[in-house]
Amino acid sequence: MTASANATPPELLAAIDMGSNSFHMVVARLVHGELRTLEKMGEKVQLGAGLDASNCLTEDAQLRALECLGRFAQRLQGMPQAAVQVVGTNALRVARNASAFIARAEQVLGYPVEIIAGREEARLIYLGVSHTLSDDSGRRLVIDIGGGSTEFIIGERFEARELESLHMGCVSFRNRYFGDGKISRRQMDRAITHASQELLNIRNPYRSLGWQSAVGSSGSIKAVSSVLKNLKISDGTMDLKGMQELRRRLIDMGNVRRLAEVGVRTDRQSIFPAGFAILLAAFESLAIDQMSYADGALREGLLYDILGRIQHEDVRERTISALQERYHLDQRHGLAVENTAIALWRQVASSWAIATVADEELLRWACRLHEIGLSIAHSQYHKHGAYLLRYSDLPGFTQQFQQELASLVRGHRRKLTASVFEGIDSQDVNRLRRLCVLVRLAVLLQHARNHETPPPITARAKDNTLNLNFDPAWLNERPLTVADLDNEKDYLGKQGITLNIRGKAPAN
Template sequence: MENLPNNLPPNPADKALLAAIDLGSNSFRLEIGRLDSGHIQRVEYLKEAVRQGGDLDEDRNLTAESIERGIRCLARFGERLQGFDASHVRAVATQTLREANNRDVFIKLAKKALGFDVEVISGVEEARLIYQGVSRFLPQSNDRRLVIDIGGRSTEFILGQGFTSHHTASLHVGSVAWSLKHFGTGDYTEKAFTRAEIAAESIFETLGANFSTKQWDVAYGASGTVSAVADVLVQYGRPADAVTKEGLHWLREELLRTRHVDKLRLLGLREDRKPVIAGGLSILIAIFDFLNIETLNVAQGALRHGLLYDMLARENDMVDLRNASVKRLARKFDVDETHAKTVADVAEKLFEKISEDIQFAQGERQLHSRKLYWAGLLHEIGCIVSPIDAHLHGAYILEHTEPAGFSQSELHCLSLLILGQKAKLKRLEADFTDRIFVMQLICLRLAVILCHARQMPNLRGFQLHYAKNNANNNANNTIRLTLPKTWPDKYPQSYYLLDEETLAWQKINWRYEIANN
């Protein structure tokens, strides 16, 4: 399969269009594709060398300059994506944002500039998406594949077969970080290369036996460094679409002969790659030596393509890995699946009622509803540790696990919902100005109350409404639960618990009240 270029600007009204944004440590990339007979064909591809990976200060904060560069780039991408449905756009950030202590500041500005949410994904999830993208561009076979992607601040290793990844690893070694650490002055010396290669190999030792030569039949290199090296080598008579050990050592000697990055003149080497080529090359040589690779095939797919196919699966209700991940977590922690599904169903129904007062963008309500449903399915995963403090343990589990398909922001939201199902709201470190989160939270809390008898409650005649700036009280926002007149007498225990819930909301800038119709 090929990505076929198309110079015609996409029509945002075209529902077959999908857009993926990769906020990498070295470059930001935008890929727009069109669904065609089950495959995604390229419509447009934009790339800018932002190099945020080299701009973390001593406190591991992004500098103001790097934030500004990133936001300007995303604003340009955002202009290109005007008119796209939120469900057809996915933007993910990788290692630099994983490390940055002020990532929340950047993400808030990025969402405003881009017009869409930006997710920070884990290294394991990044590796899965890379394999998803690479595998779509390879011939179908039963080969056991090793895929390697050297990024700006991390390197991903994936073992897979067909379209499925089996083992993934993400290590903190990348072309930007290694170039700054070992070639920061711009000098190319034998000592610097040797130290860089040894340092990289010491990190690769954590891979263990899973990635030994016995575990794979053919090796592929994706994106960034591998493509840059291959582009140079082919200009000097080496085979196309492959990197060999001999070619790597030839390139190493060329850099040593040049002595300094300012004097580097190589055919096929783009200007934006010059500052990071030495670090990337030393990592690549170390990988070849550590894994005994003789030839690394250059793969066409990348993280952004994995994002596109992941969106395609979600859009068509195919295999959304998040559903499978939630089921695996529930089984692993011995959740009462029948009760969990009841709570999830009730929370979802309540959210449908309350969200009638909100004007959502197309597809947005479904995204929020699905997240709430997952929280319902997992709300008791902490019971295996302690039924009394299940919400505390459940939140901890979600914050310290890496289920396939989820971004870190999604997991954090699920963790807050699970913690908030019973926790005192004032102690919950959540953004209560986020009305959608508040609605999700109250729907989950009410669902847990209504299902306290561990059976499906009678919701006939229930109404749940949201009102902003209610003039009849001092609260800025009000959520009103309206019950049938006879309901309190029929279900006194449930009514008592629902009424007690009003006390929980009195200490924050929201008001929850009960009325009878």
């Protein structure tokens, strides 16, 4: 059980989705374990449109985003950090200067900003949509068209079974196929063909699994549903016949400016044909009969993800357990290492500034997974394990958290070098180095693999010095452990950390 287990649940929860086209914020109140939405805010920031030829966010795009976040920040004032989640999606996944922008965003908001992988975005979207629909049995297909990516999920009730995020969105397709504002047959056909090609990888497995109902989320699909209704093509329900009729009418209009005549908002007109082309390609490629619109998306999924952690239904715990099973880890040994590391952590967490819930979770999960690389090879297994954790799709985890987890596993044995923390934000390196020291010591103290309880040990830390005081009798019975500790002093010393061991019997 983590430190969050006994925490008082916050009354208000908030989530911010920094999408490639729009930024959205939702604030909800937690009442008897249920979420009640209090406020929704959204702004067209078009972060994805601010990517230059080198895939760097322009200063103008960053300023638009920061101004929007400044307005959001006023609503978040006073809320505890655990009650707020802020995530970035495709535009920040591809932006080469994302880390610099995130630092500015965090300064404006006062809360951490995380970048989530495409499949994690898909999982959260499904979570948000499924909570806005009736709890029906049977599989459902959910499609969410964003500014830079489109997510496709097949799930049942609240659990996703298939997740995919494809690199196509209404902003990127607008820039490529409808940048001049015209809607010609050739432009539409090219956009639909491109989207169909992207869908080839999931077409057969998705159609084989099948679904009983199809649901669309996001502004692009909501706009298509609205136009179908305004043109009296349908009651807002989407089907292939109606979509093909709308395609014909869009081409007859010939320009995005005429979309105002069918009720499309000015700020959505330029991206409407691009979103429509992606949706029509999905209908044709996946053989969708009919689709309805659901008013739930990534931001709602983030809220329910926070709620799950509060109610001790953390999807990340399930992910860690699944990894332990899949890679045949020695779970008893992992637990012994975890208990030893936590016994040390409780004594030094405050003095070493690693006392947050996130620090404890990171430490626990790194201990449980430190031998995951053995499934590939014993030689250099700490490096294999780091690679698996860095690049696997891990439901519930952000890209930054996966990178931190990978760093602790990479650094749990052998030399502790600066390369272990490569790619980590400089302000987090010292914190991760200290957590890594605790993992290393816990592994070392459980070297015998006999699942011992944590040894009698007193730990004190200050700055870059760690003092360990052992029961002399315990150490005298374990000469190999003494030798390991002596080696560890040398390893840590090269990283500027002084390890002092007390309790050893004097040498003869």
